[in-house]
Amino acid sequence: MGKSKKRTRYGRDAPVQAKRTEAAGGAVFTLTDPETWKILCGDGYKPIMQCPEVQICIGVYADLIASMTLRLMRNTEKGDVREKNELSRLLDIEPNRYMTHMTFFQTVVRGLMENGNQVTYPTYREGYLSELLPFKPSEVSLLSDGADGYQIGYRGRRFMPDEVLHFILNPDPNEPWRGQGYKISLRDIVKSLRQANATRQALQESPSPSIIVKVDGLTEEFKSAEGRAKLGAQFIDASENGRPWFIPAEAFDVVQVKPLTMNDLAIKTSLELDKRAIAAIFGIPPFLVGIGDFKLDEYQHFVTTRLMAVARVIEQTMTRGLLYSPDLYLSFNPRSLYNYSLTDLVNVGTQMIDHMAMRRNELRDWLGLPPDAEMDELLALENYIPASRLGDQEKLKGGGDGNEEDDGTPDPDA
Numbered sequence: 001m002g003k004s005k006k007r008t009r010y011g012r013d014a015p016v017q018a019k020r021t022e023a024a025g026g027a028v029f030t031l032t033d034p035e036t037w038k039i040l041c042g043d044g045y046k047p048i049m050q051c052p053e054v055q056i057c058i059g060v061y062a063d064l065i066a067s068m069t070l071r072l073m074r075n076t077e078k079g080d081v082r083e084k085n086e087l088s089r090l091l092d093i094e095p096n097r098y099m100t101h102m103t104f105f106q107t108v109v110r111g112l113m114e115n116g117n118q119v120t121y122p123t124y125r126e127g128y129l130s131e132l133l134p135f136k137p138s139e140v141s142l143l144s145d146g147a148d149g150y151q152i153g154y155r156g157r158r159f160m161p162d163e164v165l166h167f168i169l170n171p172d173p174n175e176p177w178r179g180q181g182y183k184i185s186l187r188d189i190v191k192s193l194r195q196a197n198a199t200r201q202a203l204q205e206s207p208s209p210s211i212i213v214k215v216d217g218l219t220e221e222f223k224s225a226e227g228r229a230k231l232g233a234q235f236i237d238a239s240e241n242g243r244p245w246f247i248p249a250e251a252f253d254v255v256q257v258k259p260l261t262m263n264d265l266a267i268k269t270s271l272e273l274d275k276r277a278i279a280a281i282f283g284i285p286p287f288l289v290g291i292g293d294f295k296l297d298e299y300q301h302f303v304t305t306r307l308m309a310v311a312r313v314i315e316q317t318m319t320r321g322l323l324y325s326p327d328l329y330l331s332f333n334p335r336s337l338y339n340y341s342l343t344d345l346v347n348v349g350t351q352m353i354d355h356m357a358m359r360r361n362e363l364r365d366w367l368g369l370p371p372d373a374e375m376d377e378l379l380a381l382e383n384y385i386p387a388s389r390l391g392d393q394e395k396l397k398g399g400g401d402g403n404e405e406d407d408g409t410p411d412p413d414a
Contacts, residue, residue, distance in 0.1 A: 058109075060288050064303070065310065069333045071092070071330070072085070073329050087129065096131040096133055104132065109310065113181065115137050116168070116169050121134075121154075121165075161177070169310065170182065285299055303334060315330050345363075346367070353379055359377065
């Protein structure tokens with residue numbers, strides 16, 4: 001009886017092993033060396049937005065938008081004018097006690113580009129706007145209310161959309177209040193880029209030899225590792241730089257070969273195509289990610305279209321959420337981003353001065369020069385007299401120098 005129980009107990013070993021395999025999900029484990037694993041599977045999981053090329057594109061948007069001045073504008077009957085007060089200073093210079101204009105808008109743009117959503121909480125003191133505090137993206141959740149609205153969850157609290165500034169990029173068609181960003185479009189391209197970079201790094205860390213020595217296998221000395229080491233020490237390592245080798249022709253032959261390069265595996269072409277694809281998704285010129293040469297027209301078009309489209313999201317969200325007066329709005333000034341040369345600025349400014357569309361002090365401001373007290377008048381005509389003295393010209397009084405009369409006959413010598 002005891003032997004039977006003992007056999008039954010040991011006979012259950014196989015099912016126990018099967019249960020363990022089933023509990024592990026039927027996974028098959030393969031042991032391999034770290035270098036092979038690194039080439040096959042890369043260097044581990046990384047979020048899409050940590051791809052260097054993606055970060056470069058996001059950094060372009062963040063740096064350029066944060067470099068623009070945010071102006072508080074007012075609609076008037078004669079056009080829009082800029083308002084300068086405590087509110088404009090808070091929005092443009094000191095949004096909160098911890099951040100400057102640059103760092104605040106870099107935070108907003110990066111959160112917007114990486115997640116499709118960025119939430120900022122405005123605080124008030126005695127009825128006036130006090131600070132703008134960005135929420136941490138990892139702790140923000142967007143919760144549907146079951147109808148067409150939603151709420152924002154953050155650290156155990158729920159906020160209504162009108163209590164915060166919710167910036168949205170690339171809205172979801174089914175839930176327009178939720179931004180999608182660029183994650184879906186970038187997934188496959190980033191995967192291809194990471195694999196290409198892993199292969200390139202493996203080739204750089206373990207390159208193929210540049211010299212192959214063909215030896216006579218019938219020679220006993222060269223059959224063992226010790227003999228081949230002796231061969232290398234005697235004929236290769238011991239040779240002085242620039243001195244010829246003297247080797248027995250019957251024993252071995254030296255052949256120079258080239259190791260595998262990125263061109264041989266078409267990695268360089270693949271990298272360039274993937275970088276161009278990422279730049280196209282973000283709408284930035286390829287030279288900003290290191291592909292191709294700088295082209296001024298492409299850069300200007302990028303600033304005018306794609307960059308300002310993201311800036312408009314920030315402008316409109318802040319205008320709707322912070323300003324109550326119907327004749328006030330917020331606007332970024334993109335003129336500082338355009339790559340104007342000094343010659344272009346002088347030529348355009350001079351033409352506007354000639355047509356009395358600009359004062360000289362305004363041109364000096366374009367060029368970064370301080371204003372001059374004597375250059376605040378409008379000038380006109382070829383002799384650049386002040387506009388207030390246009391009526392003092394002698395030719396308008398019918399005189400010239402007073403010695404000759406103009407009878408309307410053309411001067412043949414003119």
